[in-house]
Amino acid sequence: MVTVNLKINGKQYSEETEPRMLLVHFIRDVLKLKGTHIGCDTGHCGACTILWDGKPVKSCQILAVQAEGANIMTVEGLEPEEGKLSIEQESFRENFAQQCGYCTPGFLMMTRYLIRNNEEMTREEIREKLHGNYCMCTGYQQIVDAVQDAQRKYFATKK
Amino acid sequence: MYPKSFEYLRAKSVDQALQYLKENEGSRVIAGGQSLVPMLKSRLYQPTVLVDINFIPELREVKLESNGDLRIGAMVTHYDVIENSIIRENAPILSSTAENIADVQIRNRGTIGGSICEADPSADYLPTLMALDARVVLKTSESTREVKVEDFIQGPFETVVEDGEMLVEVMVPSNKSNYRVEKYARRKADFAIASVAAIVSLSKDGKVTDARVATGAQQDKPHRLREIETALKGKPSKSVDLESIIGPATEELEPLDDLHGGPEYRKYVLRGMLSRILGDLLSGKEAR
Numbered sequence: 001m002v003t004v005n006l007k008i009n010g011k012q013y014s015e016e017t018e019p020r021m022l023l024v025h026f027i028r029d030v031l032k033l034k035g036t037h038i039g040c041d042t043g044h045c046g047a048c049t050i051l052w053d054g055k056p057v058k059s060c061q062i063l064a065v066q067a068e069g070a071n072i073m074t075v076e077g078l079e080p081e082e083g084k085l086s087i088e089q090e091s092f093r094e095n096f097a098q099q100c101g102y103c104t105p106g107f108l109m110m111t112r113y114l115i116r117n118n119e120e121m122t123r124e125e126i127r128e129k130l131h132g133n134y135c136m137c138t139g140y141q142q143i144v145d146a147v148q149d150a151q152r153k154y155f156a157t158k159k
Numbered sequence: 160m161y162p163k164s165f166e167y168l169r170a171k172s173v174d175q176a177l178q179y180l181k182e183n184e185g186s187r188v189i190a191g192g193q194s195l196v197p198m199l200k201s202r203l204y205q206p207t208v209l210v211d212i213n214f215i216p217e218l219r220e221v222k223l224e225s226n227g228d229l230r231i232g233a234m235v236t237h238y239d240v241i242e243n244s245i246i247r248e249n250a251p252i253l254s255s256t257a258e259n260i261a262d263v264q265i266r267n268r269g270t271i272g273g274s275i276c277e278a279d280p281s282a283d284y285l286p287t288l289m290a291l292d293a294r295v296v297l298k299t300s301e302s303t304r305e306v307k308v309e310d311f312i313q314g315p316f317e318t319v320v321e322d323g324e325m326l327v328e329v330m331v332p333s334n335k336s337n338y339r340v341e342k343y344a345r346r347k348a349d350f351a352i353a354s355v356a357a358i359v360s361l362s363k364d365g366k367v368t369d370a371r372v373a374t375g376a377q378q379d380k381p382h383r384l385r386e387i388e389t390a391l392k393g394k395p396s397k398s399v400d401l402e403s404i405i406g407p408a409t410e411e412l413e414p415l416d417d418l419h420g421g422p423e424y425r426k427y428v429l430r431g432m433l434s435r436i437l438g439d440l441l442s443g444k445e446a447r
């Protein structure tokens with residue numbers, strides 16, 4: 001067993017784990033943060049996307065022991081305060097950007113990253129940057145709407 | 160899916176990593192893990208010991224040597240290859256290549272050293288690095304050697320890395336000439352069905368002074384198409400008949416046959432790409 005010390009959503013954790021445990025299992029089953037989903041478990045679908053030092057990565061493609069000292073944000077960390085939706089969550093709700101909702105945590109984490117690290121994105125650019133996230137329900141139209149909307153809202157807060 | 164159990168060793172320096180590799184038979188290096196972790200999960204690989212080199216800062220450095228060579232650490236991510244201004248300025252074809260790799264998330268975690276060592280026949284970097292005459296620096300606890308990327312790759316998922324040896328750096332000669340790098344895949348994040356990296360320099364009077372063409376996703380390993388290079392060099396770019404060069408130069412290829420595409424289809428796509436890309440480069444069109 002190896003001890004892993006890491007920060008998730010601003011909170012420090014220190015837990016023992018087997019080296020073979022994947023980061024996504026560690027987050028869900030050890031820390032009981034169930035918002036991060038496991039979809040394909042092969043690195044394609046993006047449901048397990050988390051932010052690691054602010055950048056999106058797929059937590060099913062990383063061993064938990066490799067996250068020693070990492071600063072991570074999961075979908076639970078989006079809410080600015082208890083019961084209040086973030087810009088990204090608000091935009092997904094208003095634009096009906098989810099149906100079954102299984103892929104949504106991954107898309108929300110991508111949205112958090114993309115709207116803050118890009119100039120105003122075209123629909124084409126958004127689609128291109130979301131290649132690593134699959135949604136089997138929506139056909140992506142409303143998701144692209146939501147990302148555009150979230151970016152507009154984010155820019156408005158900067159003015 | 161869980162990998163089979165293994166011992167995990169976290170190296171804090173290159174020397175420590177090399178020591179771990181020397182002391183543990185059957186050990187394997189984990190870099191970004193974007194290909195290795197799926198292989199561990201599917202149990203294609205079952206190493207007894209994993210040596211993690213993610214915690215070694217010196218492997219993430221990029222330097223420009225006085226002779227114009229770029230020295231790129233093994234753990235430089237695809238994201239960094241795209242964003243790093245030294246790489247983008249001195250080997251723009253390499254930055255463009257990284258843009259084609261997988262997706263945003265994987266580019267943030269995957270590394271150039273890991274991708275080279277995986278030696279996938281369809282890997283994105285390999286044709287580009289071969290066209291650039293890049294070399295890799297391999298170290299053991301006792302010795303250091305440099306090997307051309309072309310010689311480093313032996314076959315599908317096979318390299319010349321020996322037990323106790325680790326790729327620490329990639330040496331890339333600067334090259335700012337006009338280039339194209341493209342891959343064709345059904346979906347952008349997929350492995351290529353055909354890929355081409357081409358660099359062409361023209362003199363003021365339109366003669367081809369340098370031509371390098373490499374392809375991936377065709378045979379058991381990416382390779383240079385030297386017959387095409389030789390046929391282009393020294394020729395006035397306007398009088399080149401590409402079709403008469405590309406046809407014979409690709410005749411002998413025996414492309415891969417897998418679920419992404421059959422041999423005839425792969426060759427057909429490759430010929431189309433070569434014709435368009437080289438046509439653009441010979442007419443002096445700048446990279447987009």
